[in-house]
Amino acid sequence: MALPTYASPLERLWHYAYLVICTLIFIFLIAPILVIMPLSFNAEPYFTFTEAMLRLAPEGFSLRWYEALLTTGMMNPEAVAGWWSDVWANAAWVKAAKNSFIIGFWATVLATTLGTLAALGLSRPDMPYRRAIMAILISPMIVPIIIIAAGTFFFYSAPCGVIGVDCGRLTSTYSGVILAHTTLGIPFVIITVTATLSGFDQSLVRAAASLGANPRATFFRVILPLILPGVISGALFAFVTSFDEVVAVLFIAGPEQQTIPRQMWNGIREQISPAILSVATILVVISIALLATVELLRRRSDRLRGVTGR
Amino acid sequence: MTPAAPITPAMLTTADGRPLKAALAAAQARSKRRALFLVLPLLLFVVISFVIPIGQMLQRSFYHDGFSKSAPALQAWFAENPLGTEPDEAAYAALVADLALMQETRAAGDAGTRINYTLPGARSLYTSAARGAKKLEPPFKEALLAEDAKWADPRLWVAMRSAASPWTADFYMIAADLQLAADGGVERAPETQRVYVALYIKTIFLAALITGICLLLAFPIAHLLATLPMAKANLLLILVLLPFWTSLLVRTTSWIVLLQDQGVINSFLVYLGAIGDDGRLRMIYNQTGTIIVMVHILLPFMVLPLYSVMRVIPPSYARAARSLGATSWTTFRRIYLPQTLPGIGAGALLVFILAVGYYITPALVGGADGMLYSNMISFHMNKANWSMAAALATLLLLGVLVLYWLYDRLVGIDNLKLG
Secondary structure, eight states: OOOOTTOOHHHHHHHHHHHHHHHHHHHHHHHHHHHHHHHTTBSSSOSSOOHHHHTTOGGGBOSHHHHHHHHTTOSOTTOSTTHHHHHHHHOHHHHHHHHHHHHHHHHHHHHHHHHHHHHHHHTSTTOTTHHHHHHHHHHHHHSOHHHHHHHHHHHHHSTTGGGTOOOOOOTTSHHHHHHHHHHHHHHHHHHHHHHHHHTOOTHHHHHHHHTTOOHHHHIIIIIHHHHHHHHHHHHHHHHHHHHTOOHHHHHHOOGGGOOHHHHHHHHHHSOOOHHHHHHHHHHHHHHHHHHHHHHHHHHHHHHHTTOOOO | OOTTOSSOOOOOBOTTSOBHHHHHHHHHHHHHHHHHHHHHHHHHHHIIIIIHHHHHHHHHTTBOOTTGGGOHHHHHHHHHSOTTOOOOHHHHHHHHHHHHHHHHHTOHHHHHHHHHHHSTTOHHHHHHHHHHGGGOOSSHHHHHHHHOGGGGOHHHHHHHHHHTSSBOOHHHHHHTTEEEOTTSSEEEOOGGGOOHHHHHHHHHHHHHHHHHHHHHHHHHHHHHHHHSOHHHHHHHHHHHHHHHHSOHHHHHHHHHHHHSTTSHHHHHHHHHTSSOGGGOOOOSSSHHHHHHHHHHHHHHHHHHHHHHHHTTSOHHHHHHHHHTTOOHHHIIIIIIHHHHHHHHHHHHHHHHHHHHTOOHHHHHHOTTTTOOHHHHHHHHHHTTOHHHHHHHHHHHHHHHHHHHHHHHHHTOGGGOOOO
């Protein structure tokens, strides 16, 4: 934004002050995320920059906290033979990461499949009760997570209790956590896919039909390729939601279903060690990758739909 | 379709001879069914995994059978004698019979807990009395009172009358900082026990404060993003979106690292000599910490709707105002600001809704005075006070649903955007 030539000195001053304010706000947004990265290489168990780090002396830095991620919980960290298999089987953070990916994957698959189907229905012009249904489907995003977690906990303690049958419990099971995370991820899929479909040219469907394609062929060969970027960003949103979720895990999961956020929660509550910062750094790198993917997908989607600019 | 056409033409029909009107209606119904059919699997899923659990929780906030399930004799006595009847020997006999039953079914703890909600400190009465209930001899009134004079407390009998039915509004009464009075009515709880209403108000106040700060911070940068050329704006937008995509726990951890006593900011200030080593600022594990971290976490939710509204505001309006003699402040106040109102409304409502129900951040960095309503729900969940937690959750849910309805009316959920 250029300053107009007729601006008075006061306006000029304000303009530069404004730019400074904006810079400060951007620093407020981004600095906390960046500051943990160098600190995760701290050689000392402190949460602040040591003198050696500020001098950029190599002895101030180490990978010990990354190593700690692998060795915590190992049966025998000193052994040479079978070190990696020990890490894979026993290290607490590795277990948590495996759980996070398993739960995230299935929750994403379920949320994306069901959500995309529903978004297709919701985008049809003659969808009845559209507003009400949409409000229900989006509500898991709006209702406070503690309420969802508490309600789900009661429900999962006796899932068939509503119809008066006893069929075991869903608490402390993978299925329970996956189902809860699916519910939480659905609004994101619905929002992104309906947004993509709003720019979708419905005449393409009629064109496909007039050329003899049955509904299934139309979906897989015409609709899906065009809305795929939106579906993938919805899926990524659902995955991140599950990957970052801790409250439902706190209430529903048992000791076998500890995820990365749950492990971090323990770490922050009990003994906060720089090992948390190394996990945090890895997670930031993952989120940068996800953000880049979503941005690229959005641009591709805009291009496919012929929307120029943003 | 004009019914009063002067010359009635032959009825329009489809190729196979059906009336066109009926055929069209059938086709429309079919396509409606198809659309509904696509949504149905998800709707069913959400109803089962979300609506039913919340409905169940609602029911639980009105239902607690801890006392009623093991007090059949008292139930009968309460049914026969209206409120205000002085408990007679028959009442005490019923009480002793129920205490004996509680001992047999090991339910004295449950029953005592239920009474304890409405009359704090009553639990131990039941657990200790149940133990010796079998050996008590009539007259029961004297026997029980000899054991503990509190059995004659009229408020205890009011509490038992209320707990004798599993369906109760007692938990909402507690959540409103009220208690049962000796005459069966309600009165305000003693001052030391009034926590819930104050917390509700504090939560709303803090959420409003956080929303206000977010708006103050988001407005300038959204404006900057909207006026910069597209390529630069997209680059800066990444600075907003990256926090949005970064794990909540990561961001909370970062702030702990930055703000704690031995953290980066305090160390830097000590190094600069701005504060002494013993004068380190308390910026986390209190209300300040909750506010700072929540503003950081919720800021993108404010920036994005503002930005999407601001970038379509034509700059020519402001230029026209200036050319007609308006000062830059007048131009901003009368021309620009009104056009950004939809964005402000959408962002502020969304941030407020999310802030009111926030749990994780206050739990991790809130300390004692930075707690919000959600944390109280979690506290009761951890203490296994299910019904109490459910009642508080229902009250919070009601607040959020009102805001959600407002959001839908003012903004429309269709306009909810993510990045």
